[in-house]
Amino acid sequence: MTATTLRITADRPDRMHVALHRPAVRNAIDAAMVAELHVVCAELEAVPRILILTGSEGVFASGADIAELRDRRREDGLAGINSRLFGRIAALPMPVIAAVDGWALGGGAELAYAADFRIASTTARIGNPETSLGIMAAAGATWRLAELVGEPVAKEILLAGRVLNADEALALRLVTEVHEPGQLDAAANALADRIAKQDPLAVQTTKRVFHAPRDSHPAVDEQAQAVLFESPAKFARMDAFLAKRKRS
Incomplete structure (x- = not known):
């Protein structure tokens, strides 16, 4: 596929690497990126492979694009623009690995929460500052995050603006590995290698x-x-x- 907001590498038959790539706005998730990620999902539903999600230029994703978010109204909230995409990513047949380097905020954090595995660089910063902007984290954080880190910490993040660093995220098991930024892609591929050694049908069935x-x-x-x-x-x-x- 041809993409403008993503950098896609599919040179191995068992995996696809998708890098969010809007560096001018710290990989903010806009309508174009949502549409392109839906195309990625369609490909991976048709031909199941491991998905590795990363950011680019030291940032995973700074959240939804505020310039677009500012103009969204009631109908947009009911449409579940990001929540439906992230639900589709979570439901992909094969596992999804989010490799978080730098900021993963708002919708960027919620995208990471939808993955089956989260690994991080030492520079990772993960949080949901939506309430500071007069909205809420409505693309999965209100329930996925509590399942991942427990209610007390989830409420600190969602209601009091706490941002986790890499060590805190590891201690809470929100991420399972922490690596230097330059080693993060290799670590994601090493995890994908371990998954790829298993029987694909057994992996897909177990995930379901x-x-x-x-x-x-x-x-x-x-x-x-x-x-x-x-x-x-x-x-x-x-x-x-x-x-x-x-x-x-």
Whole structure:
């Protein structure tokens, strides 16, 4: 695809690297970026691959584009412009890795919250300053963030403007790794490598079942396992394991 707000690399069959790229406005998320990310989602829904999301030039995303946000009205709020995109990203078949370098604020933070994995650089700063602008974080933070870091810290971020640095985010397990900025892309690819070693169908099924409603368990687990038990990859991988154990 041709994109103006993203830098897309898809030179490996198991992953796509998408860098948010509006450096003049610190990668603020505007309507064009939303539209282009929807196209990315459509491609990854059709051909499932791991998605690595990054920023560019030392910033992940400074939030929604305030110039656009200033003019949005009631109808725009009801349209869920960012929340529907981030929900689509969260629901992608294969895992999503957000590699956060520098500022991830507002909608940028909410985009990171929608990922399956978040890793950070030492310069990462993550927060939701929406209430200082007279609005709220309405693209997932009010519920995803509480699930990720717990209610007390989530309220500090959402209601009192707390911004987490990389060490705080790691201590709270909002991110699982912290690296120097120059090593962040390599770390994201190393994580993608570990995922790519697993059976893709098993990964996709596990992600789907992991996010299934609580009251659907254990039936949803059993139904999914029944499908995997008939998968050719299950037999091939288990045969290889047993052959290796026999040789050793």
